[in-house]
């Protein structure tokens with residue numbers, strides 16, 4: 016009798032637990048209940064780590080407090096916890112996310128196998144530098160929207176599954192640094208958008224034939240067991256690394272035109288149990304062995320017991336804390352919560368980053384290394400300034416870029432310049448304006464060491480590490496101007512008192528880069544010359560160190576001016592803000608439309624708009640996109656741009672073009688208009704992302720006047736404001752092809768200034 020009552024009691028308790036759980040899920044604010052259950056499952060599988068905002072029972076993952084979680088409407092679309100010191104496993108609930116597009120858990124210690132069921136909505140999955148074991152799941156074939164996948168730096172074994180049929184959106188794939196074996200599956204040949212494929216440091220064998228018709232710009236197959244002749248077509252891939260394989264020396268002949276012998280169009284159905292046509296659940300089942308099955312039964316029993324016990328504890332906990340939570344919840348509904356957690360920056364310091372998936376923009380990846388014939392006349396003449404012998408070298412080794420017009424460096428450039436910039440006259444052969452630094456270091460510091468291969472020529476000044484050490488007081492903390500994802504920037508003072516900014520690149524950013532690649536980069540940056548672009552003064556490549564020396568901008572960044580210093584902000588009149596927008600627009604116009612091949616900035620934001628003592632804009636980090644799009648910085652760059660609200664929607668799919676820069680420029684204009692940060696987690700949920708909050712209001716003049724930066728004290732012409740807003744709304748359009756070219760934006764800003772009544776000498780328009 017007692018036993019019966021006990022059982023009934025337990026059952027009642029369990030029912031009560033379920034009711035409470037359902038109640039908690041249903042009342043967890045707005046997040047889709049399926050997503051809530053999925054993220055709670057993931058959290059538990061990861062071992063319930065301490066993550067800001069996470070883990071509250073019945074909490075709302077879309078309330079903006081869960082670090083690394085981004086929602087759209089009521090659905091979780093992004094989970095980014097890169098280098099967050101996570102352990103545990105991924106669990107079996109990932110497939111329950113209804114709209115998850117990006118899962119970035121790179122640089123952690125997560126183990127176990129990669130779940131066989133993944134959310135079908137996934138576009139980006141980054142699991143690099145973890146401790147995953149087992150094989151790559153065959154259910155990949157269901158991820159039809161997949162754009163980028165990095166599983167590098169794990170302990171994955173077995174063959175690469177033949178599951179790539181239909182993944183036509185996949186741009187980047189990184190499976191390097193695992194223990195994968197076997198030959199390349201035929202379905203790899205159907206990846207019609209693949210530009211980056213990293214397979215290095217595995218035990219893969221067979222030939223590379225299946226890759227020969229892919230649109231690859233970056234292929235690394237180093238240190239495997241590949242054999243056979245290398246298909247000739249692969250040699251035209253700009254970045255093809257193949258060392259460390261027992262290839263036989265000959266090169267495979269090109270297949271005859273229209274040949275149907277290439278295995279690139281994979282067979283529709285191989286008939287194997289792991290075929291793409293097997294549903295994920297079924298394929299997972301069919302790959303299990305009998306012993307595994309009995310093991311899972313045991314596991315299920317134990318999990319059930321554990322679950323019942325957990326529920327009982329949970330019930331007690333809920334009963335105890337529910338009244339208090341409800342009270343708090345009511346309070347939070349009355350007062351909007353100020354979030355105190357700093358943006359997540361863990362990955363910046365992560366020393367264990369083992370080089371993750373390249374997530375480049377297609378344009379960058381496809382940019383040829385040799386000069387392509389110019390298809391259109393440049394808007395301004397772009398004389399090549401090198402002596403003829405250097406021109407030849409550069410034609411072979413680097414992209415041709417126009418040189419800076421010295422007239423552009425006129426100190427009075429911050430005056431409103433209503434005329435289009437004058438054509439660039441050739442620079443004098445001796446660049447008098449350049450600082451000739453007399454290194455104080457011993458003579459041997461500056462002697463060029465004998466090299467095994469000739470390095471590309473460069474006209475950029477080479478500094479010794481000893482001299483830079485001296486100018487920066489041994490890179491002292493006092494001289495540290497700031498740090499970014501590529502390295503740290505130090506103030507350097509030359510013996511003549513002139514200031515420079517020295518960017519010391521992190522080893523992890525450029526460790527894979529050879530000397531000649533770095534000099535190519537230097538060469539290309541050196542040729543970006545424009546009044547609104549930070550000028551490269553020189554470089555240093557010694558003792559494994561890589562440094563870039565730039566002109567020093569005295570007034571910090573536009574981000575600081577707008578968001579950190581209220582006094583400074585008051586100096587930024589409406590007129591000044593338009594001029595700043597014009598300066599930044601001219602820099603982008605030059606990069607996109609004058610330089611050949613066009614240069615995509617890829618990290619355009621107010622923190623990269625430096626101000627000189629006349630508050631003129633100098634865009635920094637121009638020409639550094641190759642560093643951002645390769646190696647360790649690749650995921651981080653995307654992460655930061657996205658996190659801080661500058662990235663265009665297409666970036667989520669791994670696509671970054673010049674039109675994405677235009678979008679980021681629109682966000683900077685919004686910052687100038689509103690004085691708000693592009694992303695501000697201290698604001699209420701609907702106002703955190705500046706673009707999302709602002710777009711619906713840009714065409715309503717009443718709403719617009721309410722959006723304007725209060726520190727302008729209403730001092731702006733209303734028409735000018737409306738034109739400014741109009742340019743913004745064109746730049747931040749969802750569809751990249753509808754965004755205007757930067758030359759159009761420049762003309763619009765000039766027209767806007769022309770239309771204004773006579774500007775007063777104090778710079779105010781009213």
Ligand SMILES: Nc1ncnc2c1ncn2[C@@H]1O[C@H](COP(=O)(O)OP(=O)(O)OP(=O)(O)O)[C@@H](O)[C@H]1O
Pocket residue numbers: 496497498499500501502503504516518549565566567568569571572618622623625635636655
């Ligand atoms: N040429 C310069 N003159 C004066 N200060 C500079 C210069 N270049 C950079 N700085 C300062 O150094 C800081 C760090 O610059 P850096 O380019 O490394 O990082 P960031 O652009 O802020 O971030 P990230 O590179 O991660 O996007 C900047 O915020 C700026 O304050």
